[in-house]
Amino acid sequence: MRNIKRLALSAALTLLLSGCGGSDAAWKGSNIEGVMPDLEFELISDAGEAVTEQAYAGKASLVFFGYMNCPDICPGTLQGLSSAIEALPVAEQDDVQVLFISVDPDRDTPEKLNAYTGFFGPQFTGLTGTQAQLSDLVKRMRATYGYGEADAKGNYAVSHSSAIYGFDGQGNAQVLMKSNQPISDFTDDIEQLLERS
Amino acid sequence: MPDLLTILLPYEFSWIAVLFFGSTSLLYARGQRVLARSGDPLPVWRSVLFWLGLSLAYAVMHTRFDYYAQFMFFIHRIQHLALHHVAAILLMGSNPWKALAAGFPEGAVKSAIARALQSGWVQWPYRVIQFPPLAAFLFAGLIFFWLTPDIHFRAMLSQPLYLLMNWSMFIDGLLFWWLILDPRSPVKSGTLGFGKRILLIWVATVPQLALGAYIVGAPDILFDIYEICGRAWPIAPIDDQVLGGLFTWIPPAMMGVLIMVVVLRRLLHQSASDDEQRRTEQFMGK
Numbered sequence: 001m002r003n004i005k006r007l008a009l010s011a012a013l014t015l016l017l018s019g020c021g022g023s024d025a026a027w028k029g030s031n032i033e034g035v036m037p038d039l040e041f042e043l044i045s046d047a048g049e050a051v052t053e054q055a056y057a058g059k060a061s062l063v064f065f066g067y068m069n070c071p072d073i074c075p076g077t078l079q080g081l082s083s084a085i086e087a088l089p090v091a092e093q094d095d096v097q098v099l100f101i102s103v104d105p106d107r108d109t110p111e112k113l114n115a116y117t118g119f120f121g122p123q124f125t126g127l128t129g130t131q132a133q134l135s136d137l138v139k140r141m142r143a144t145y146g147y148g149e150a151d152a153k154g155n156y157a158v159s160h161s162s163a164i165y166g167f168d169g170q171g172n173a174q175v176l177m178k179s180n181q182p183i184s185d186f187t188d189d190i191e192q193l194l195e196r197s
Numbered sequence: 198m199p200d201l202l203t204i205l206l207p208y209e210f211s212w213i214a215v216l217f218f219g220s221t222s223l224l225y226a227r228g229q230r231v232l233a234r235s236g237d238p239l240p241v242w243r244s245v246l247f248w249l250g251l252s253l254a255y256a257v258m259h260t261r262f263d264y265y266a267q268f269m270f271f272i273h274r275i276q277h278l279a280l281h282h283v284a285a286i287l288l289m290g291s292n293p294w295k296a297l298a299a300g301f302p303e304g305a306v307k308s309a310i311a312r313a314l315q316s317g318w319v320q321w322p323y324r325v326i327q328f329p330p331l332a333a334f335l336f337a338g339l340i341f342f343w344l345t346p347d348i349h350f351r352a353m354l355s356q357p358l359y360l361l362m363n364w365s366m367f368i369d370g371l372l373f374w375w376l377i378l379d380p381r382s383p384v385k386s387g388t389l390g391f392g393k394r395i396l397l398i399w400v401a402t403v404p405q406l407a408l409g410a411y412i413v414g415a416p417d418i419l420f421d422i423y424e425i426c427g428r429a430w431p432i433a434p435i436d437d438q439v440l441g442g443l444f445t446w447i448p449p450a451m452m453g454v455l456i457m458v459v460v461l462r463r464l465l466h467q468s469a470s471d472d473e474q475r476r477t478e479q480f481m482g483k
Contacts, residue, residue, distance in 0.1 A: 035355045065427070138427070142354055144268045146430040161427040178425060
C-alpha cells in the first residue's frame with residue numbers, strides 16, 4: 001500500500017517536472033516558447049517618436065533592459081551581443097536587431113540613447129518610455145526595475161533585468177539568454193532564431 | 198512611494214484569489230451570524246485567528262506585496278512562510294469548519310456538497326494525502342521542490358506555474374497543520390495521537406532547517422532568476438540570498454517549536470480537549 005502511494009507520488013512529480021521543464025536542447029539559453037508572452041509594447045524610439053512593436057516586426061529581435069549609466073552589465077552585454085552578431089555570416093547580420101530599452105528615462109534621453117546604441121553597431125536601437133509604458137512592458141515580461149538612493153552628486157543605481165529575450169520575426173518569444181553566457185552561445189542562439197524567423 | 202491604492206490592489210489580478218477568499222469570507226461571516234443567532238456563538242479568539250489568517254494569506258498573494266515577492270528572493274521566502282506556516286496555522290488553529298458549514302445556505306446544494314465530501318471520491322484521496330509519513334514528505338518536499346533552482350526559474354517566469362507554486366504551498370500548509378491542530382481527541386475520534394503529531398512536526402521541519410542553513414551558507418548565487426528578471430530595488434544578490442535563507446531557516450523552526458508546545462499542552466490536558474471533541478463531534482453529526 002505504502003509503495004503504491006510512493007509510486008503515485010513520484011509519477012506525479014515526474015509529470016509535473018517534465019511538464020514545466022520544457023528545455024529544448026537546441027538552445028544554449030532557456031526555451032521560453034509558450035512560457036513567455038509575445039513582444040508587445042508602446043515606447044519612445046531613439047528618434048523621440050512614439051512606436052509600437054510593429055515598427056520592428058519582420059526581423060528577429062533581441063530585447064535587453066538597462067540604463068546608460070550602468071557600470072558593467074549593460075555595456076558588457078551589448079558588447080557581447082555586438083561580437084556575437086559580427087561572428088554571423090555577413091549576409092545574415094542585418095536580419096537581427098537588438099532593442100536596448102532604457103528603464104532610466106530621466107537620464108537617458110532619446111538623443112543620448114541614439115548615440116550610445118550606435119556605438120555598438122547598426123543593428124542596435126535604443127528605446128525608452130514613460131514610467132507607465134516601461135512598467136507595463138516589464139510586467140508583461142515578468143521582470144522589473146527599481147532605483148537606488150541618489151548620492152551627493154545625484155548618481156543612483158538602477159536594478160534591472162539582466163536577461164536577453166529573443167523573439168522571432170513574428171514577435172513570438174523563443175529564448176532567454178543570460179548576460180553572463182559566453183559570446184559563442186549568443187551566436188548559436190541568434191543563428192537558431194534566424195532559422196525560425 | 199506608492200499610494201495606498203497601489204499598495205492594496207493586486208500586482209497581478211487573479212480570479213482564483215477573488216473566488217477563494219471571497220467565498221470563504223462570505224461563508225464564514227454568514228456562519229458567524231447564523232451561529233450567534235442560534236445561541237451558540239463562536240469564541241471570539243477563534244474568529245480572530247480565522248480573520249487574521251485569511252487576511253494574511255490574501256495580503257501576501259493579492260496585494261502589492263506579491264510584486265515584491267516576485268522580485269526579491271527574501272520577500273518570496275516571507276510570502277511562503279506566511280502561506281505555508283503562519284496563515285495556515287492561524288486558519289487551522291481557528292477550527293473554521295463549523296462556521297463555514299453554518300454559513301452555507303441550507304438546501305439541495307448544501308446536502309449535495311456534504312454527500313460529495315463524505316463520498317469515497319473525496320475521502321479516499323484525502324486519507325492518502327493525510328497519511329502522516331506522506332503528509333510530512335509533502336510538507337518538506339514541496340519546499341525543496343519549488344526551491345530547486347531550475348524549477349524555481351520556470352515558476353518565476355510563467356504566471357500559471359507561479360500561481361501553482363503559491364497555491365500548492367498554501368493548500369499543503371492547511372492540510373498539514375490541520376493534521377497537527379485537529380481539535381478532536383485521538384482517543385475518541387481516531388485522529389493522530391499527540392506524540393505522533395509532535396514527531397511529525399519534527400520530521401517535517403528538520404529538512405527545511407537544513408535547506409535554509411544551506412542557502413545561507415551557499416557561496417554562489419543559487420537563484421539567478423532574480424538577477425535575470427531584475428530586483429525590486431538594488432541590493433547585493435548575496436545579501437538577498439542570505440536573508441532568504443534565514444527566513445527559510447529560523448522562523449519556521451521557531452513556529453515548529455511553538456506548535457510542539459501547543460500540542461504538548463494538549464497531551465497534558467487531554468481531558469480538557471475531550472470537551473471540545475464532544476462539541477465537534479456533535480457538529481459533525483457523529
